Amino acid sequence: MSLERTSDLSRPLSELHDNEQLKFDSHYLRGTIEQSIADPVTGAVTDDDTKLLKFFGIYQQDDRDVRDERRRSKLEPHYQFMVRVRLPGGVCTPAQWLALDDAARETANGSLRLTTRQTFQFHGVFKPNLKRHVQSIVAAGLDTIAACGDDNRNVICSANPLLSPVHAEVSELAQRIGKHLLPRTGAYREILLAQPKVDAVAGEEEPLYGRTYLPRKFKIALAIPPHNDIDVFAHDLGFVAIVKDGRIEGYNVFVGGGMGMTHKVPVTFPRLSDAAGFCVPEDVIAIAEHTMCIQRDFGDRKDRGHARFKYTIEDRGVEWFRSELASRFGQVLQPARPFSFQTSADYYGWYQGTDGRWHYTLFIENGRIADRPERALMTGLREIARVHSGVFALTTNQNITIAGVREVDRPLIEKLLRTHRIENEANVSVLRQHSMACVAFPTCGLAMAESERYLPTLLSKIERILEKLDLQTTPITMRMSGCPNGCSRPYLAEIALVGKGPGKYNLYLGASASGDRLNALHQENIGEDQILATLTILLGRYAAERANEERFGDFLIRTGIIRAMHAGRDFQQPLPTAASVRSA
Numbered sequence: 001m002s003l004e005r006t007s008d009l010s011r012p013l014s015e016l017h018d019n020e021q022l023k024f025d026s027h028y029l030r031g032t033i034e035q036s037i038a039d040p041v042t043g044a045v046t047d048d049d050t051k052l053l054k055f056f057g058i059y060q061q062d063d064r065d066v067r068d069e070r071r072r073s074k075l076e077p078h079y080q081f082m083v084r085v086r087l088p089g090g091v092c093t094p095a096q097w098l099a100l101d102d103a104a105r106e107t108a109n110g111s112l113r114l115t116t117r118q119t120f121q122f123h124g125v126f127k128p129n130l131k132r133h134v135q136s137i138v139a140a141g142l143d144t145i146a147a148c149g150d151d152n153r154n155v156i157c158s159a160n161p162l163l164s165p166v167h168a169e170v171s172e173l174a175q176r177i178g179k180h181l182l183p184r185t186g187a188y189r190e191i192l193l194a195q196p197k198v199d200a201v202a203g204e205e206e207p208l209y210g211r212t213y214l215p216r217k218f219k220i221a222l223a224i225p226p227h228n229d230i231d232v233f234a235h236d237l238g239f240v241a242i243v244k245d246g247r248i249e250g251y252n253v254f255v256g257g258g259m260g261m262t263h264k265v266p267v268t269f270p271r272l273s274d275a276a277g278f279c280v281p282e283d284v285i286a287i288a289e290h291t292m293c294i295q296r297d298f299g300d301r302k303d304r305g306h307a308r309f310k311y312t313i314e315d316r317g318v319e320w321f322r323s324e325l326a327s328r329f330g331q332v333l334q335p336a337r338p339f340s341f342q343t344s345a346d347y348y349g350w351y352q353g354t355d356g357r358w359h360y361t362l363f364i365e366n367g368r369i370a371d372r373p374e375r376a377l378m379t380g381l382r383e384i385a386r387v388h389s390g391v392f393a394l395t396t397n398q399n400i401t402i403a404g405v406r407e408v409d410r411p412l413i414e415k416l417l418r419t420h421r422i423e424n425e426a427n428v429s430v431l432r433q434h435s436m437a438c439v440a441f442p443t444c445g446l447a448m449a450e451s452e453r454y455l456p457t458l459l460s461k462i463e464r465i466l467e468k469l470d471l472q473t474t475p476i477t478m479r480m481s482g483c484p485n486g487c488s489r490p491y492l493a494e495i496a497l498v499g500k501g502p503g504k505y506n507l508y509l510g511a512s513a514s515g516d517r518l519n520a521l522h523q524e525n526i527g528e529d530q531i532l533a534t535l536t537i538l539l540g541r542y543a544a545e546r547a548n549e550e551r552f553g554d555f556l557i558r559t560g561i562i563r564a565m566h567a568g569r570d571f572q573q574p575l576p577t578a579a580s581v582r583s584a
Contacts, residue, residue, distance in 0.1 A: 016301045022048055023150070023212045028185040028205050029055050037191070043079035043127050055151060055213070056188050057084040057144030058130070061123075065442040081125040082443060083108070083133060084147035088155040088178030089171040090118030090394035091403075092142070094385040097392050099140035101382050107133035111378065113439065114367035114398045116488055117219075118156040118230075119147065123443055134192045145188050150214040152181040152292055156230050157222040159346070159361075160393040162404040164354045166243055170222050173281070177220060177288050183209055208293065215299035215307040218292050219258075222251070228341040228515040230396045231492050233257050233272040236309040237291050239284060242337045250280045252336045253287060255321055256313030259486030262305060263500065270491040270518055271310040274318045276325070277333025290328045294321065344492070344515040345434055345475065346397045348424050350410075357390065358405040360413065363424050366437045366452045367398030380420025387412060398436050429463050432456075434475050440482025440499065447482035449499030455480045458497075458528065465536050469543040476552045477513060480505075491518050494553035495535070500525045507531060509538070510562030513551045520562050 013021045023029075031052045036045035045053065050060045062077035070077060085100070092100070100120055104112050109124025125133050134144060147154055155178040161171030184206055189195040206213070222239045223232035232238040238254035257273030279287055295309040298316070313321060326332045348361050364377070371378045381400070385392070390404020405413055417423040424433075438444070440451035459478070466472045479493035490496035490508060492515050497505040504525045511519035523534060538561065539552075546555050556562040 017304050017307075019051060019150075019304065020212050020301050022051060026052055028187055028211065029183075030185075030187040030191065033187070034191045037127060037130060042076060044076070045127070053081075055146065055149030055183065055185075056134075056192065057086060057147030057149075058082070058134075059084075059148060061443045061445060063442050064445075064447075079127065080123070080443070081127070081130055083122040083125050083130075083137075083144055084115065084154075085120040085137060085142050086145055086147045086154050086178070087119040087142065087394070089157050089161065089174040090159060090396070091161055091171060091391050092394075093391055094388045096140045096142060097385040098382065099136065100142075101378065101385070103133055103136045104378075107136065111368060111370035114364055114369065114394055114400065116367075116396050116398060116436065116438075117154045118159070118394045118396050119154050120394075121439075123439075131192055131194070135194075138193060143188075146181075146183055148217075150216055151183050151209065152178070152214075152218045152220065154178065155181075155220045155222070156235075156396055158224040158227055158229055159395040160353075160359055160401050160403045162353055162355075162357060162390060162393075163359065164246075166224060166241065166246065166248055169248055169281075170224055170241055173284060174222050177285055180285050180289065181208065181220075181292060183213070208289065209296070212301070214292070214296050215301045216304060218295060218309060220288060223341075225339045226342040228344045229346055231344055231489050231515045233516055234259055234270075234489055234492060235273065236295070237288060238273050240339055242278070242339060248281055250278055250334075250337075251284055252278050252339065253291075253333060255291065255318065256310045258308045258310035259489055259491055260308065261484045261486070261491075263484050263506075265305070268305055270486060271314060272516070272518060273310075274313065275336040276318055276322055278336050279333055283329075286329060287325070287333075290325055291321075294324055294328070298324075341514040341516060343513055344397075345477070345513075346395050346399050348399075348433060353404075356407070357403075358407065358410050359393075359401055359403045360405065360417070361395070361399055361401045362417075362422065363428050363433055364399050365432065365456060366435075368452065369400075375422055376420040377422050380416060380422040383420065384413060384416050387416075429459070429466075430473055430475050431463055431466060431478060432459050435459060435478045435480075436488050437480040438482055438487040444482060446485060447499060448501055449482050449503065449505060451480045451482040451488070451499065458531070461528075461532055462535060465532070465539060469539055471539060471543055474552070475513070477511070493519060494551065494556075497531065503527050505531065507534065510553050510556040512553050517553070517557075519553070522562060 029052050031049050033049045036049040059082040061082055062079050066078050107129040108122040113121040115121050155174045157170050157174040161168045186198055190197050219235040220237045221230045221232045221235040223230050224241045235257045239251040241251055242249045253276045254273035255276045259270045261268040261270055299312050300306045346361055350360050352358055369378050393401040393403045437451040437455040440447035477493045478495040479488045479490040480497045481488045481490045482499040484498050490498050492511045494511055496508040500506050507523040508519040509522045511517055542552055542555050
């Protein structure tokens with residue numbers, strides 16, 4: 001379907017959000033980025049070019065820790081850039097790991113950050129180094145295109161393609177989806193890679209996206225039951241593999257999930273996706289394209305706060321989506337098939353795949369790979385990359401799997417883990433292993449409160465509460481986000497803290513451990529003392545009253561302490577998404 005036939009773009013651009021005019025006028029994202037990067041007077045690029053650079057995986061930021069000091073000294077903010085890699089399926093080779101390690105140390109702040117979308121972020125890249133930094137990533141066989149922006153973002157899937165043939169098939173499919181939905185503009189190559197301009201035939205530079213791309217970002221995820229490590233219901237489009245006798249029969253299709261919301265704006269809310277049907281493997285890429293293009297054509301281009309696919313589905317309904325998809329695809333989705341999820345957590349330590357090779361999932365606190373006095377994490381992983389013959393598989397819980405270790409090589413990998421003090425030690429609590437946080441301060445411009453820098457301290461205090469209650473070995477998911485946009489998927493945690501202001505958080509409780517139930521707001525705008533006091537009471541009740549093997553989130557729902565939530569609305573029955581399909 002051409003963009004001229006879309007519901008919003010048939011209206012004058014003057015009636016739409018300013019970003020739509022910017023994209024339309026940008027000549028397929030070129031804007032004045034080249035001139036902005038070349039400008040030596042400032043460490044920043046223009047406001048318009050800041051928006052356009054996001055399509056190339058680049059966010060302009062500044063160090064908020066020194067913002068006031070620099071303002072008093074009449075200096076501009078300490079501008080720098082975050083650069084995110086596009087890594088469909090979350091897998092890289094040891095050679096690529098070493099190249100990214102080099103880039104982090106040479107043109108960024110010396111650390112790597114694993115994200116909840118199964119890829120790498122670099123922080124502290126300054127404008128004079130920006131092109132060289134991106135070029136080093138591309139030289140490693142990777143890129144940063146569409147890692148941000150109004151396009152299809154990094155496609156994620158269940159971690160570790162070497163675990164089984166099914167995992168390999170799903171990983172390969174994630175990569176094919178990502179490639180198929182990739183923006184085609186030559187701006188990235190011309191501006192950041194300094195490659196010659198190639199004239200495109202009119203209308204063919206962006207055959208899927210057109211001149212205005214999507215209304216907002218679009219996220220796709222693929223899961224393999226019984227492991228929901230990617231929180232598949234949290235995404236615009238989800239594919240759940242239906243496996244029988246070691247073979248993928250097809251995929252259940254879920255639509256309309258998303259985490260972001262805005263405080264005190266009830267028309268914005270996190271939403272879990274709805275089951276739309278089942279498709280055979282060979283139809284997945286076509287369904288992904290048509291679904292993305294449905295959002296391209298019907299998503300809200302006037303109100304960016306209402307522009308995600310979850311609101312399109314919420315407003316129009318799943319039956320409308322099925323009908324619209326059938327009209328484009330030429331056939332109706334089959335009924336969704338039964339499946340079940342058991343957990344959304346990662347497996348840690350050593351485990352073996354179906355081919356006999358070993359895999360080691362290493363806990364990375366909040367995804368930050370850097371050397372510390374007590375743990376030489378970055379150096380240790382660099383040394384492992386120099387001898388490893390398999391791959392590195394990133395998880396969406398911000399951890400890393402050293403995948404495909406041969407039996408003969410395992411002693412060497414174990415020695416390097418011990419030497420650099422990076423093995424999963426006994427003092428990494430179960431709670432900590434089930435936790436994660438977004439970056440927040442000092443670089444995220446949206447952060448209202450601390451997250452990555454604060455969660456480890458808070459966890460230490462909660463760990464002491466758990467020890468007193470003899471709950472230290474009980475898994476409980478806990479996530480923290482510096483703002484309500486929810487990059488750490490907080491609304492799917494049994495305990496979640498969402499930043500409201502400096503030192504203040506909204507406390508959410510009651511999500512399921514398998515990722516198929518949202519939590520609900522329990523207390524607003526509270527500080528550490530009240531957080532700990534509340535959790536002490538509730539965890540105490542849990543320790544005394546829980547059923548056998550009952551998870552904390554389920555306990556809170558069963559006892560009526562928390563009412564379950566779906567799509568921002570109260571409900572008392574199990575989710576109509578996964579639960580209804582599982583019981584079919």
